[in-house]
Structures are given as C-alpha cells and as structure tokens.
Amino acid sequence: MTPRRLFRTVAIAEAITWALLIAGMIVRSLGITPLGVRIGGGLHGFVFIAFVAVLIFVAGNQRWKPLTILLGLVSSIIPFATVVFDLVAERRGRLDGGWxxxxxxxxxxFRASAVAHPIRAALRALAAVTVIFAVMLIIGPPGSQ
Known part of the structure; x- marks a missing residue:
C-alpha cells in the first residue's frame, strides 16, 4: 500500500464517519433515538484518531512542512474536509512516491519495519488506536465535564 492509498483510504473513512455522526444527530434531534449519535460518534472518534495517526505517519514519510500538517489536522475537524485535503495534497504532489x-x-x-511487515504494523496501529480510544472513552465525551 502506497502512502497515497493509505492516506486516501483513511481520509474517506473519516468523511464517511462524519456522515454517520451527522445522520445520528439528525435522527436524535427528530426525537427518534439517540443511538445513532452513540454509534456514529463512536465510529467517528475511532476513525478520527486513526486519521491523525496516519496523517503523522504519512507526513513524516513525505516530509511535509508544518503548515501542511496543520492544515491536514484542521481538515479532520471540519466535516468531509479530509477528502478535500487529500485531493489538494495529491494535486500538489504531496502524496507522490513510495515509502x-x-x-x-x-x-x-519503524517505517521500514511497518513497510516490511504491513499486517503486523496494521495490527499494532489498530491496537494503539484502540488503547487511545478506550482512554478517551474513560475520560468521557467532549463537553461532559
């Protein structure tokens, strides 16, 4: 998997989970059920953390400037903006090349090991994101304090 494909996959997943969260919020506001927010919010939170991790991993590989990294991070908090960031990054050649x-x-x-053993690296990344997500769940949702 190339840096471009990895980044695009997670950017699209992040946008899809935004859609799920927004749909859940609409369903909740209509008084139908709050379950959509719990499911969509949980999925979105998990994929958001994964997106940030992938962004940092790819940014280091591609030697992005701090401003590009910052714009990528900002794109993750604006609904569907990760897809726009991905398209702009590709157009500007920020995702060209291999690992x-x-x-x-x-x-x-670390990067060489991840590329040489992608399944092991994916499982480790999944475990790390899961731990971070679990800690965030323990802390509580935004605004719950």
Whole structure:
C-alpha cells in the first residue's frame, strides 16, 4: 500500500464517519433515538484518531512542512474536509512516491519495519488506536465535564 492509498483510504473513512455522526444527530434531534449519535460518534472518534495517526505517519514519510500538517489536522475537524485535503495534497504532489525506508534513526527503522511487515504494523496501529480510544472513552465525551 502506497502512502497515497493509505492516506486516501483513511481520509474517506473519516468523511464517511462524519456522515454517520451527522445522520445520528439528525435522527436524535427528530426525537427518534439517540443511538445513532452513540454509534456514529463512536465510529467517528475511532476513525478520527486513526486519521491523525496516519496523517503523522504519512507526513513524516513525505516530509511535509508544518503548515501542511496543520492544515491536514484542521481538515479532520471540519466535516468531509479530509477528502478535500487529500485531493489538494495529491494535486500538489504531496502524496507522490513510495515509502522511505532508508531514513536514519528510530523513525526510519519503524517505517521500514511497518513497510516490511504491513499486517503486523496494521495490527499494532489498530491496537494503539484502540488503547487511545478506550482512554478517551474513560475520560468521557467532549463537553461532559
């Protein structure tokens, strides 16, 4: 999987979960059920964390400037903007090329290991996102304090 494909997949997933959350909010506001917000919100929260992790991973590989990273992060809090960010990043060549597995240091070794063993890396990433998500659930939803 190329940096472009990984980033696009998670950007689209993030936009889909935005749609689920918004649909859940509409259903709740109509007095039908709050279940849609719980499900859509949970899925969106999980995929949001995954998007941020993938953004950082891909940004490091592609050597994005801090402003590009910041715009990518901002796109994750605006409904459907991750897809727009992905299209603009692709158009500007920010997602071109493959994985840089020759970088020195721990980051380079981490990336090389992830590329060499993608299933293991995906399982580790899934576990890390799950732990972060679980901690966030324990802390509580936004505005619950």
């Amino acid at each position: 840089d597995t020759d970088s020195p240091g721990i980051v380079g070794r």
